[in-house]
Amino acid sequence: MTRDALLLGVDVGGTTTAAGAVTREGAVLVEQRVLTHRDGRGRAPETIIELLGSVREQAERRGHAVEAIGVGVPGPVDPTVGRIGEHVPHVPELAGRALAAELAERFGRPAFVDNDVNALALGEWMFGAGRGARSLVVLAPGTGFGAGIVLESRLVRGAAGFGGELGHTPVKFDGPPCWCGGRGCLALYARAAPSARCSARS
Ligand SMILES: [Zn+2]
Structure with a gap:
């Protein structure tokens, strides 16, 4: 039996990056966090991809498909295309990256990227x-x-x-x-x- 499809959410911080698999109602079923620079400076995009892969695997092992991906990053973002701006002082390797397109291609699911605190504000407004x-x-x-x-x-x-x-x-x-x-x-x-x-x- 296939359970409800889940959404993957990632919060990229200057120190810690957290990912979760959540229901549309906002219940967090899987959660995992890592140090953003655990693999050294400049490697945050790879760390984000590995973390997403791990959380997706845990969700799928429980019988859930993954429907879409959302990422909050600590910097300005053009959310319509998911491209990160040039000033990302705490995770500079993300500057200028079309992260939404990269993740959509990598995982074969729609992906959305926004500023982390904008995403937090929307989250608190909708669920908190x-x-x-x-x-x-x-x-x-x-x-x-x-x-x-x-x-x-x-x-x-x-x-x-x-x-x-x-x-x-x-x-x-x-x-x-x-x-x-x-x-x-x-x-x-x-x-x-x-x-x-x-x-x-x-
Ligand atoms: Zn300032």
């Missing part, structure tokens, strides 16, 4: 803390400091996908330069693992 709300803001301090905004039941992407990047709001105008081109961004102070430099300055 924001279920039933028309608008919400998700703050996600991790290796960086991401944020996602749902306004009147629509995800706010903004110019160049920066609509929800509250982490790049300047909080100290004469603060240290940030990779985004600004200075003293919230992300430099408020992320989960502040750099030694920031800690030393505070």
